[in-house]
Amino acid sequence: MAAVLEVLLQGHVSPHHLLLWLHGTPVGGVLEDLSHLRVEFVPVFLNFLRDQSSIVLQAGIHSGTTPTKAPSSVRATKYVSPGKDHSLRTRSRKHPLVFKGKTLQFSDTDIKGTPSNAQQEVQSTNVDQLLEANSAFNSTVDTSPPAMVPSGCASNSSSPVSRTNSKQGRYNTSTPRRNGYGITPKFDSLRLSPHERHHRGKRQNLEGSDHEGKWDHSFEVKHSEQRLSLGDFITTDIKLADKRKSPLPRDKNRSPVGRASVGWSLRHQEMPKILDIGDEEAFPMVGSTPVQDKQQKRRINPTRIVAASSSQQSKTSLFSQNPKTVFGVPLSKSPSSSFLASEEGSSKSMEKERELLRQERLRRIETGEDVSGSVKNDKRKQSPTSQIQQKLPDKTTNYIQASPDLVSNRSCLDILSEVYAELILYNMAPSVMVELYYLIQLLTVRVILGSEVERGEQCDKFFLDTPHNCVYFATKVLLLITELVKLLDKGTIKLLSENPCILQFSSELQKNLLLFLQSPSRAPMLHLAAKSPIGGVSFQTDTDNRNNFPSDQAFHIFRKQRDLFYEMLRIWEENHLTPGWLYAQGLGSRIRQLLSLRPNSANFTHFARLFQSQLLNMCRGDDDESHLQQDSEGFGFLTLLKKQHPEKYKRLYERLVTPSKLGGPCPPPSFPGSQEFFRDFILTASNFIFNQHLKDVLISHILILSEREFIILEPEDGDCAEARSVVLNLRILAKFLGFLEFLPYQTSEHIPESVMATHISLRSKVCPPLKICEALRQCAISGQLVVAVTWVVEFLSMVDPVALHSRHYLTVVMTLIAIFKLLYIMRPEESAGCPACGASSPARSFSPLNSLLLKLLLGWLFDLPNFPDGLFFVDVAEADIDHWEYSQTLQVLNVNYKCLCVACLRLMLVPSSNRMDKSATLVDGTSSQRTVSPVRDFTATKDPAQTLIKTPSKQKLQGSLMSPTKTPSKFLLVSMLESPQTTPLKASDTQIVAQHMHHLDELDFVDHQMITLCCPFISELKNLLSDYWCGVGSNNVNSYRKITPLSASDRTSSSQSQMQLQLQLEDNFFHNHHSSVRKTTDFVIERLSSNVIKNIRTKIIPELRISAIEKLKEFIDDRIQSTPPSVEWTRDGVQKRIVELSQEMTLQMKTKCFELARQECSDQILPALSLLLPGDVTPQGVEVCKKLVTRCSKDKVLAWIQSHLTPTLFSKDLTADSERLLRQAQKAADLQITTLEASYSDMSLSNLELSEVSGASGTENSSVANQSGPSLLDCHLNSPTNQPSQMKIIPKNGSGEIGCVPTAATEHDHLVPSPSQVLTSLKEMVRVLTVTHTGKLLNTVSEQQIQLVLEDIRSTLTKRQDVTLAVFRALEILTTDFAVAIAACVPNLMNSDTQKIFVSLWKPRKDEGVIPMPGCLNSLLCPRTIMLVAQNPLASHQKLAWRRLGEFISLLISCELLTPASVLDQCVALLRHTWPQEILSGISSCIEGISQTALKERAFQDDPTLLQMLDWVGWVCDQMDDFSDTI
């Protein structure tokens, strides 16, 4: 391999040829013989670069013997999986914070258990604490870098060779070829002897275990932590002591430039340092009160952290400006600085920062009180600090300033950079992020003065051994890949452009970047799904109601499960941030309870679905940290701001969302935010059945979403937003599916190869849950690979160590690699390409940002710990994959996507190559056509199959084109608009007016926000740059502007909050309706606005255009005739006229359009909605939907009008027309007579065409109407059947629901006493009557009161609608009791009036009774009544009472409310008891009274026996008295 490099560097082979060679094109010469090395070249090259630079990057860490942990840019990213190559660092610096990150931890029982490891750990921690020791430790590593570098391995490991190899060895079995890894040109040599393996295995246990188990998130220690570690200050201190001896002489030993810049070095001394230990705020003395400035700053509180020269004592507070602070440097505010993350802010969450602020405010108050009295104290307290300060070094003096003049080996660097850049651009390096990260590292490298490695005899072999060379190389490459860089977000680009090295080394690059920055950016597409304030998953009748369960029991158990689940969520939300709270402990029992409630599959299915819906619900908004604010006020404001001032919102967003430090360019997968809950749920439940059901649900949902086709007609509109949300949902679903799928196979142990082989062969037989390749194919056909790849990557990111070696997944991975090679960061032009790649011209290509996202995601996947090393470089032909499946997928890809050859790529991507040997590329291009690279083996066979596949896919396209859901007419329309009559619009305009079917992949579907959401690690680039900025900025002043967000009082105007509220209401409305309601509404909005726009296009625009042209023509004719000779002069006038006209037209157009929109809205919406909405939506609901549709359609139309119908558009259009008209007019001027005729015929011709157009559009319209279904006509036809059910007003007049009440009031009078009140009064009355002593009763109860209560009963029952059956029954009983109580306790009040009132209440309803015939009348004469009567010992009272009772019963009998038989029964029942004499005689008198009355009435005459019976009873009662006497 070295041979190739050597040939290259010696200039025998040009980078271009090298690349062609790499791509499989036969290139004569030296490379011919080396073709067997082709596959290995890229990894070797990448590693070569790392090795080259490792010295410098290392030097950054350990300069000489002083182990300064320099900030940021020191981590040499050894190629091959940066994520896997740092066990030493993990070991040596165990920062406690490192493990805070939420990462996947499959086993909580870490392998730290192994004694040797544990010991080591303790050691290392100790080492870390004792920094001196640490320095010693590190120096042993670093004192001999030259010895290690030639071996081609990272020098930051004490035993890199064995370690890395052992790592590699794990993947021997299935990947036939793997990364050559520098030293081993032949792969076979990698196959290790058993002995070696054994040895390695051991090492692995020692070192690998530490990070394997944790997925090694400790990698790339967070910058801030690094910087902030106290050790930095102390160790530099030591270093300074060392340095002070001869700082200047050393300087003088430097190159002339260095010497010449003594002034520079002085200035340099004043350069700010990163943090000042003297800063009492940041590092307060133990027990000291911080001294504070009382200056109150509001809201934005810029804090400059300025280092004083070492001789000065400075005291810079972090949060407020201290008057004593020395501002050594003039302060010029760089605009970018506001974007810099402060150290505090970046490493801590917003919450923490606020907490800090709060404390700070508190402190201010305290100090404010303190200051006056305790100046002396302060001084005393200060002194120890200042002592420390004096020892403080000025670290910044120590960095070497990279200088273009000191670059050596330029030509070699040029070659290297060219090769490197092209490798990146042509998708030959697996991870674009890792490469960018490495480049930025090189760019921001800082080497401490005097720490450079002495150049030995190997001098010529090192090209990147000085910071100068590194920076040169980095800028050179960055320049070459500018197009790629431009795809990054503007913040990063800005930081990059402001990097002093860029300015120094490549002003061209800076100029490019600045130019790009000035160009207007795309309107921000803020699509962040606002975290819905609705917490739960709404209950949907068609999936959740009783019918969906096998039994009532299952249904009710699911209700419990649902509530339990949400209870857990609430508990988790409250507690999960509390330290010491353990998920399993807090929720474990509940989870088990929930899942064991009913081990029934129906319940599991339901619960799994709920789980999944809730997962999506919660995690969607979570992606964006800024939305984590819980308080709804703030949230509301943000949402509002987002809607009202998207630009403002975006700025705020950028400011507040500080780049989070994620742990390097390739962090392990994690479960951030709420995902943690769901992951832990699965882990804690560890319920096999649940997992299976959840998997089923996830799979089906993933496939449904993934198969959804998005064909975007108008790129700006909401379809993209929907597609984005689908993509984000898919990612979450796929991640959890992956998690579940691979969960059983996860292991923290290293799997020996032999075991691995068994595992692989076993797993290869098992089918994966999803046919991923098929899904990819499908998405490729429908032009939305961006959808499929994003979720496939998420799914695969969860793999266990074995899975990717098995056949199925290997096939998927190889497919992904094939897709990866199709991702170009520029869009090839339509006609681009030589015959070789232009062959499949109709094929699609990815939009740049889409490909960037996929590149980042795939690159991330390729670098994950469980991704087999070097698999990326493996030749497909040699991989053990399902070749049939692979080739099928590849065919589909090739048919649908543009695959460019190197030559075309170069033409497109490397701007300079246009000038360079064009002929060569052309030759290469043609030759490449013939060649068949190993990779292309399958593409070569594609031809027959291609046609085979093309047809169905085409059909599919057409199918979707003709589908009634999407307007089929857009193409037609466009062509009509551009009919020859109208001059074709210019390219830019056609884009506006013309419409194509857009597939997601081609659209600018992905934006920066999406990239940040999907690849949060991208912010690491920004971090590197801003860290550099903070640490070094030669002439720029480092000023931190610390943004201290103070909670402002709620000043949102009422209208704003109103709007906010309305949005929330809408959200809730849809939440609680079936999802079809939302879909229908969206659909109608889409259709309606589209129809209106279509109408505008086909009718209004042509009409107005004609009239405008007419006017223009008149004008021109006018001019020409008045001043025939000067056409030029006319042209100016025409131009003016055009501007006028177009403005006029735009105005007219707008009014017409609004009118049209308004009309269409009012006419069409309701019928459409009534037809489409589900039947159970109430009329009010339909009305709300109608309003929604009206608003949104209007908005959409308006937006379209605003963006499309601009005066410029018309003026351009008219200008084109005017040219033609002018020419005609010119002719006319020449030949007046002919002109007249000509112009006439021209006009008539155009008119003719026009009429055709309008005619066509008319027919077309009707056809659309027919296709799209609910036209007005249809609606009328359907209305008789549909309308009633649709528009039925559900009667809700309150009564009738508890309908059993016999008396139903027709109207409700709320002034009438309520049932409960009447009941209460009645009960109270009865109570008083029965309880109170009779003597007092007459004073307390009056006849009126009794009558009032009885009247109330009547009116309540007749005038109120809220009488329940229970009340009615109670009234039956209590009225009876009341009557009895009156008769028994206050017999004189039971006069005939009162009796009549009672009877009137009890009469049948036809006789206006309200409590008809209460059943309890049949127990009037019961022992209880007798007891009541007996309560009063007065004989006269009892006598009266009996008489009244008799009268009353008689009355009841005569009114047919009581039958004599019933009375008889009651009497007989009475006689079963023994009664005292007086009672018995009372009863008998009563009965006698009844029978006597009855005799008078006719009622009894028909029933003599009954009469006799009564007589008998009366007699018996009398006799009983005698019996008792005799007995």
Added chain:
Amino acid sequence: MPGTSADVSEFTARRGLVNGFKKCNESLNPVSIMKLQQYEEVIQVINSKPAGNIVATLVNKFEGIERTTLNSIWAQEMQKKVKKNFHRIHAQDKASEIYSNYLSCVESRDPPGILVKMALAMDYSPAMLAKLILEQYLIANCPHIIVSKSQVNRLLRDTTMIEDRDLSIEVYLCLLEDEVYGPFADSIKHSIGYEYEFFLRRELEKLNISYQNEDDLRLRGYDKTPDIKLDIPIAVDGKVVNWIESKASFGDEESHRTYLKDQFWSYWNRFGPGLVIYWFGFIEELDEYRDKGIMLRDSFPSNIVFMDPLSIA
């Protein structure tokens, strides 16, 4: 026992209080929402067992508070007391002891009202005591049949069916006496609940707010059914409301916690944020989930914002 000395004029004076839904009662403007501290004071007064009608005492003592509120608090306190003592009193030994006490009173020919007096002495619900005695009576007198709950309840509903005439009147008096337990009290409570729900619905209909009530929802197979589920959400005090639950009681800590667990959170889980109306007021501090989506109120909201998509055009 409270209420023994209540005269008729007092209860007739209640007329209009329950009925008017606070609108009629503008003169004093009594409130029904109270701070926890004040609530605790009320409880203290109740627990001090003042002589006479406790509710009347409360009304005198806490002038600024609605009578219905105080009544509801008192009733809830009674319930708590019964709940607390239920197991102690209904334990077999204790129950038979009470029953034999009663029997001896009957034997010694005490005037009717024995059980009411016993309940007062025990500080226990008369109706519950009556039920206990009735059970004991049935056990003692009908040894051949197993006494079922429904049987006891049937007798309670219609005391005339109780064979023993002394027991019949005793139980009857107890039921009349009890304002918290027993069929009469139950009917009243049930009716109050319904009346308020009915009132709520009428108010909604007046405003043309479309909704599904509990019965509609149950018919459609919902597993949890708030009193009102709005078809189109409204906003009250700037908060979205999707459902309304009407509670004709005072929202104290205990009952609110139970409701939250059994009902409100369940509604929230399914339908999003909503509104609970405690018609008789609640402890102010309990309104802690307002932001999260469970809002408490003591009356029908007056400041309703309707969903109007056109308002933000």
